[in-house]
Amino acid sequence: MSLITLKDLSLARSAPLFAGLDLAIAKGDRLGLVAANGRGKSSLLRILAGTEEASGGTLTRSRGLVTAFAPQDPPERLLPMSLYDAVLDALDAEAAETESWRVDVLLDDLMVEESLHGRAVGSLSGGWQRTMLLARAAVIEPDLLLLDEPTNHLDLERIGLLERFLAALPRDCAVVAASHDRAFLDDVSTRTLFLRPAESADFALPYSRALQALEERDAARGRQFENEMRKVRALRQQAAKLKNIGINSGSDLLVVKTKQLSERADKLEEQAKPGHKERSAGAIRLASSGTHAKALVSIKETPIATPDGRLLFRTGPLWIEKGDRIALLGANGSGKTRFVARLQAALDGSDPEIRGTATLKAGYSDQGLSQLDAWRTPWDAVKNSSDLGDQTARTVLAGAGISSEAQTAPTARLSGGQRARLAMLLLRLIEPNFYLLDEPTNHLDIEGQDMLESELIKQETACLLVSHDRAFVRAVATRIWVINGRKLVEVDDPDPVFDRLMAG
Known part of the structure; x- marks a missing residue:
């Protein structure tokens, strides 16, 4: 029995986001929802939740269906509330009065420290806000749980906890998760919906296998379209020859046959469907100034500490060579960001323990x-970070997915995906030969992640990156540094580290 059935559903804003969508969500489904930034994932979740209307089509709910939605960011009205009260607020008045114990149990299951229960939601980190939103959704014990980018701002320990939490839900509870985290989708989904402007594709497979099936289907349709268009061209060539013969001979029969061939060609062309071509949300391109130096950065045995002097860990003697792509892994709070900040500050030559060529x-x-934040508009950012002419600046911004209207609008109004693409564009303009990237895929859709991966590999530029994105690390990193206890060590394989960090 279906919990929700969609028939011919469509949604349009300035352009169609999706149309002709047929989908049935059954009890126990684990559906991964995949699309580029700004292509309707969040809107579809809100439509399923009943807080937004589709442009067309029908949506049928089973009787008594209880649906819960965990959005990407907390509603403004929750920001002054304590974390505990924000979760309690999801219950109706009677349940909040008599069953507040459900909040205590849930926060314990989600390993929310008691010291955080009284903290205002607005003062919490993005990760704890995500945990609060998940708790708000789960506390009403829904039949259908809708999650919008649930792993954003979570470290690997919290992602592991989230995966275990979802696995422990009642078997009948269905989950729909919109996510750009490919490893998370592989771990939790049994179905994948690729949301498209037309002909969205639904596969009863987790993400990676579903993507392979989608690419095979698109390739087959592309070949079929080319075959059909070859037939169209052949029919039209035959019609043109018969037309000339008919005119020269005065044969009415040949004129009729010419018309029939042309009509067949027109009908075949009308029915032919080209292979799907995804409209890019904006390109990511990197550049490197190059260097003849082999060792770009050398690090002596160095203590990494908090601002108040508390030791986090020590490095051994380390080096970063041209072409090294180093992933820095470690538990939340172990000092990854502090290390990156120390490295960045040291590269001006003032740190005797960390030296750059x-x-x-x-x-x-x-x-x-x-x-x-230093730039009022994307236009200001590009013009002040380069010597590009006006037309070239407009072109590179448009190529990064920032429309002409958005180029001179406040940078704060950009979406997360647009901000991430603008940040990568500014890096490209300064042509570094060493990239320091702290969670670079946080706001990127899967297309953007793929582009960033291929650019880092293609440019052969050295980089040190901090990331909780397992698929990204596996694809990019040539070396793995791990903060283990109070020491920084190098390992060959990231997967045992991922497993340990996710186990908590």
């Missing part, structure tokens, strides 16, 4: 993309 040119992007 004379030709080193570093480019840095932090996980909050705070470097963009």
Whole structure:
């Protein structure tokens, strides 16, 4: 029995986001929802939750269906509330009065420290806000749980906890999760919906296998379209020849046959469907200034400490060579971001323990993309970070997915995906030969992640990256550094580290 059935559902904004969507969600389904930034995932979740209307089509709910939605960010009205009260607020008045114990049990299951229960939601980190939103959704014991980018801002320990929490839900509870985290989708989904403007594709497979099936289907349709268009061209060539013969001979029969061939060609062309071509949300391109130096950065045995002097860990003697792509892994709070900040600050030559070669040119992007806050608009950012002419600046911004209207609008109005692409564009313009990237995939859709992966590999540029994105680390990293206890060590394989961190 279906919990929700969609028939011919469509949604349009300035352009169609999706149309002709047929989908049935059954008890116990684990559906991964995949699309590029700004292509309707969040809107579809809100439609399923009943807080937004579709442009067309029908949506049928089973009688008594209880649906819960965990959005990407907390509603403004929750920000002054304590974490505990924000979760309690999801219950109706009677349940909140008599069953508040459900909140205590749930927060314990989600390993929320008691010291956080009284903290205002607005003062919490993004990760704890995500946990609160999940708890709000789960506390009403829904039949259908809707999650919008549930792993954003979570470290690997919290992602592991989330996966175990979802696995422990009642068997009848269905989950729909919109996510750009490919490893998470592989771990939790049994179905995958690729949301498209037309002909969205639903496969009863987890993400990676579903993507392979989708690519095979798209390739087959592309070949079929080319075959059909070859037939169209052949029919039209035959019609043109018969037309000339008919005109010269005065044969009415040949004129009729010419018309029939042309009509067959028109009908075949009308029915032919080209292979799907995804409209890009914006390109990511990197550049490197190059260097002849082999060792770009050398690090002596160095203590990494908190601002108040508390030791986090020590490095051994380390080096970063041209072409090294190093992933720095460790538990939340172990000192990864502090190490990156120390490294960035040291590369001006003032740190005796961390030295860069004379030709080193570093480019840095932090996980909050705070470097963009220095610029009022994307136009200001590009013009002040380069010597590009006006037309070229417009072109590169448009190529990064920032429309002409958005180029001169406040940078704060950009979506997360647009901000991430703008940050990568600014890095490209300074042409570094060493990239320092702290959670670079946080706001990128899967297309953007793929582009960033291929660019880092293609440019053969050295980089040190901090990331909880397991698929990204596996694809990019050539070396793995791990903060283990109070020491930084190098390992060959990231997967045992991922397993240990996710186990908590």
